[in-house]
Amino acid sequence: MCISDKNRRDFIKSAAAAGIAVAGVQALAAPATAQAREQSAGFGGTVALTNVRVFDGTELTAPRTVVIENGRIGISAFGARRIDCAGAVLLPGLIDAHIHLQDVNTLQQLAGYGVTTGLDMACFPPSVVESLRRKPGLTDIRSACTPAVAPGSPQSQSPVFPADGVVTGPQQAFPFVRARIAEGADYIKIVIDQPGLEQDTVTALTAAAHSSGKLVMAHATSATTAERALNAGVDMIHHVPLDGALPSGTAARYATGGVAAVPTLTMMEGFAQLGIPGWDYANAEACVAALRRAGARILAGTDSNHTPGIPVQPAFGVSLHHELELLVRAGLTTREALRAATSLPAQSFGLRDRGVIRPGYRADLLLIDGDPLADIRATRSIRQVWVGGIEHAPAG
Numbered sequence: 275m276c277i278s279d280k281n282r283r284d285f286i287k288s289a290a291a292a293g294i295a296v297a298g299v300q301a302l303a304a305p306a307t308a309q310a311r312e313q314s315a316g317f318g319g320t321v322a323l324t325n326v327r328v329f330d331g332t333e334l335t336a337p338r339t340v341v342i343e344n345g346r347i348g349i350s351a352f353g354a355r356r357i358d359c360a361g362a363v364l365l366p367g368l369i370d371a372h373i374h375l376q377d378v379n380t381l382q383q384l385a386g387y388g389v390t391t392g393l394d395m396a397c398f399p400p401s402v403v404e405s406l407r408r409k410p411g412l413t414d415i416r417s418a419c420t421p422a423v424a425p426g427s428p429q430s431q432s433p434v435f436p437a438d439g440v441v442t443g444p445q446q447a448f449p450f451v452r453a454r455i456a457e458g459a460d461y462i463k464i465v466i467d468q469p470g471l472e473q474d475t476v477t478a479l480t481a482a483a484h485s486s487g488k489l490v491m492a493h494a495t496s497a498t499t500a501e502r503a504l505n506a507g508v509d510m511i512h513h514v515p516l517d518g519a520l521p522s523g524t525a526a527r528y529a530t531g532g533v534a535a536v537p538t539l540t541m542m543e544g545f546a547q548l549g550i551p552g553w554d555y556a557n558a559e560a561c562v563a564a565l566r567r568a569g570a571r572i573l574a575g576t577d578s579n580h581t582p583g584i585p586v587q588p589a590f591g592v593s594l595h596h597e598l599e600l601l602v603r604a605g606l607t608t609r610e611a612l613r614a615a616t617s618l619p620a621q622s623f624g625l626r627d628r629g630v631i632r633p634g635y636r637a638d639l640l641l642i643d644g645d646p647l648a649d650i651r652a653t654r655s656i657r658q659v660w661v662g663g664i665e666h667a668p669a670g
């Protein structure tokens with residue numbers, strides 16, 4: 275099919291503003307490879323990582339011993355197989371707060387880069403999501419499944435987008451949420467565009483989700499749509515504007531309302547490089563700086579995807595390390611950036627068994643060389659990964 279340069283640019287801009295990376299057709303998951311199967315550090319075997327410095331959320335501890343037992347952080351090293359880490363640094367497994375699942379290769383790539391939890395923000399059909407859950411030795415996932423979108427939006431016009439994901443008004447809020455819960459969604463995703471879902475519909479969707487005990491994720495790529503999300507009382511807002519900085523009052527509302535921000539700077543950087551008039555990556559950085567000054571909770575998310583038709587497709591796993599670097603460049607300290615990919619998303623999503631290295635928690639661990647508090651790029655120097663206590667070889 276032929277398409278003019280103007281139409282191509284219009285499509286790119288509408289796809290970015292309306293979806294950024296809402297998942298399209300998803301490949302069925304393939305069987306897990308032997309690399310990620312249970313090894314000697316898996317269930318039933320005890321491993322003691324000795325002489326390792328641990329990031330405790332604030333600083334690096336003096337060299338100590340961390341025990342992995344039956345997939346959890348243990349207490350006793352008696353009878354354990356010992357691994358001398360020679361002063362290397364142990365981080366909690368990283369959490370990417372915005373991905374789009376594709377297939378089992380997605381999980382392999384994430385795990386290889388130490389991303390032990392992936393929080394999917396749109397994937398369908400439900401059978402794909404279910405096929406990727408609870409894979410021993412591979413990244414653990416949560417998903418929004420099908421997002422709520424407006425009639426006439428780019429997503430709604432896709433022939434593969436589920437019809438019940440198109441919400442025409444507030445009267446559809448409860449049926450939409452019930453349908454998502456039935457298909458296994460862990461939280462609810464609302465795509466707010468301009469023009470798009472009206473305020474009363476966004477508010478009704480948020481209320482329906484909250485009454486069902488579900489957190490609400492809002493896709494908002496402008497200050498106007500961010501205000502709409504804040505007015506509705508959502509729990510998290512994903513993306514930041516490229517067409518201008520967030521007003522200080524809007525940034526302050528994130529903090530006062532307890533709304534977490536997932537800027538997805540990696541994705542915003544990619545779209546800014548497309549040359550669309552009025553879009554400047556400096557605006558995204560300024561938004562993050564404003565959110566930090568306001569005291570808002572900032573989480574690391576990449577928008578990694580392999581979605582057909584989306585012009586920016588950050589790679590799974592490795593892009594989270596880039597996201598940490600971008601967050602630091604935008605004004606976060608290295609400590610804040612590490613927390614943005616470990617303890618803060620765990621707390622924000624109610625994942626009470628991960629995000630820190632503590633007895634009884636999942637043994638999701640990332641062993642690296644170098645000091646990430648001195649240089650955030652040290653997170654790329656991966657020596658070994660454990661996902662639920664099972665060893666996974668580093669990527670590449």
